Amino acid sequence: MNGLPDYLDRNLKIIFVGYNPGERSALLGHHFAGRGNQFWRLLHDAGLTKRLYQPEEDDQLLADGYGLTNLVVRPSKSSSDLSAEEMRAGAAELRQRVEQYQPMVVCFLGKEVYRKYAGLTPRVVxxxxxxxxxxxFPAMKEFVAPNPSGRSTIPYREKLAVFCQLRKLLEMPTL
Structure with missing residues (x-):
């Protein structure tokens, strides 16, 4: 099973970073295509997109100023299937992509995604x-949002509140 393409460009408002593609997303060839994944609905309900996108329209997010990538390229059923070495290597490659494309905000979809990217230990809150x-990269804003997976135990309204904070961050004149 192949990974998914990155949708990246320079001067994006936000690059969204997932852990790695789920098996269903990889099978369908589109980001956040798993049953129950709430990413597209969260973007719309938070006011980050004017309409509700479908997973097969993932490449169209670039026109809204948003990019998509993952910490690890290899698809798996669960992020727990990834090795420590895959995550270390993926974090180094992700830092290179972020430096190359320089978005205003890097949004990590999950606390663990951010920990791996930043090289933080599990003890760091x-x-x-x-x-x-x-x-x-101090010049870029880093933002941590809940993982939108349907398997996440965080209630939708709590996830939505964080995505609304992200929208408000974009609206700030100092960004």
Missing amino acids: VEYGLVKTATV
Whole structure:
């Protein structure tokens, strides 16, 4: 099973970073295509997109100023199937992509995705929302949002509140 293409460009408003493609997303060839995945609905309900996109329209997010990538390219049933080495290598490659494309905001879809990217130990507390001091590239904003997977135990309304914070961050004149 192949990974998914990155949808990246320079000067994007946000690059959304997932852990890795799920098996269904990889099979269908589109980001966040798993049954129950709430990514597309969260974007729309938070006001980040004017309409509700479908997974097969993932390449069209670039026109809205949003990019898509993953920490690890290899699809799996669960992120727990990924090795520590895959995550270390994926984090290094992700930092290169972020430096190359320089978005205004890098949005990590899950606390663990951010921990791996930033090289933080599991003991370091990571909160949802804007990271107060960017750990990798200080000129870019780092934002942590809940994983939109349908398997996540976080209630939808709590996920939506964080995605609304992300929209408000984009609306700030100092961004």
